[in-house]
Amino acid sequence: MTTTNRPYRIGIDVGGTKIAGVLIDAAGTVLDTSMVPARAGSDNLINDVVRMAKTLCATPVPVGIGTPGQVDNVNGVVRAIANLNITELALGPEVTARLGVPTHVENDVNAAALGAKTVDAGDVGAHDTVVFLNFGTGLAAGVVCAGKLERGYRGALGEIGHVPVDPNRFLCPCGQRGCLETIASGGAVARLWPCDGPSMPNLLAKASQGDVAATRILNMVTYGIGDAVQLVTQAYDPRVLILGGGMCKTGRPFLELVTRELQRRQEGCHFLSTIDIPSRLRLASTDQPLGAIGAALALDE
Template structure:
């Protein structure tokens, strides 16, 4: 059996991370570099990193997968509206493939790529895994039997724009009271401004624990919204694992505990919820692991076989 390799690349707003994955799904090489804005630079940097991680194995690379934020069409490889990287639109798959001498390139939404990578690294035995990305926004990635569930129009898991409270905040999407307006990094920063560059969630949790009534009020809103997010994925696809990821997951165990408390409190009021044992399904995304890049590589393998 000849070894086959796949390259996975996770393009973020501040850094690009790439891995070389072998035929057994094991990460052999990992490299990262600072991200640069502009479609031409993103194409060039993806191609450069792919060659860098592949090194002498480049001729054996079967496919390259790229995870990137914005509006991504995995079937065409077209990417649009990546605000952080100043991309209006770009034929990302075609251009990176061209720069790599024709290697097939597959592009995924970054949350979906992270979902696939987290499912692979945490527990390959689970049939269904839901990945909740509490990042600047909120979205879920759904993995079924090791494959991504995109849905008919690619919007499966876009729970951030489900309105949960019409009396609350307007959402840039045009609706009112979307879950994302109370349950995302940006929402917590608005509800609990720390006035510093520090992420607000650890401060909010610490102040609430110390008895600050304002912090407790805000935390109750955020916890309720996180509980809604968890219930939405649980009651839609009944996953074995619910992975908490995204920037807010850097808060670590205290965040997972807060979500666990919320779902357990709901369970005490509702025997049906209690019977689902939701808190036991919660996991933190593996910190410091290149889950986005690994997932991008796995997604590319699935379409190239």
């Protein structure tokens, strides 16, 4: 447990299976970390967040929370956290009431975008745009422009996973068919290529061995990933595009797969060659709690 009288803050990243937390100082340096299993239900989530905040810092300090679901970041309300069986929860007000500190609730991909921009974007200019593209169970992008999150009118900015452009026309949980998320996400790969262990590394390995079914599915997935990357690049024109989420834990083979697809698209296309998407790509760090770091930084938003 850390005690301080300096301007520290806590960031907490709520996931479907675990909750991660960090204590950072005013410079954004991570001073302490914590992780606990996520438990279903509103009361459990509030209790776990409050307990983690007290563990990270004995003195009450502001808390930023990144969470899946539909987030009203102005009022601190989150809706539809399906994995935790939460329909609606005034998470920010509840945590503030228990801890007596300012609490900010942010969409988890937005929070991860802030964390990735700080940790992985390198030397970007003050007015540059950085996009974090999350290939997790779903597919979404977080956009940071001139150091600030872009959210749009109803918080739907970056929800590219539900753009219905894939010709396979798979049914999406959102009710549409052909959403990018149904082909270019970790959840999609797990559905298309069920196996023991992480699906993406297994799919890559089998395809490299000449497995016909694996090659067919990998080609399908790769094309969808290329669409997702090209879509966010042409929509937001970022200086840096950071690839993260569960699929990207495959590491360099995943980045090389995406790069090859984009280079293939550039062949014979002066427009794509000019904007040079591959040169902008980065892999998100897997050894840093980006979501929790970003949740703490979102307190400045």
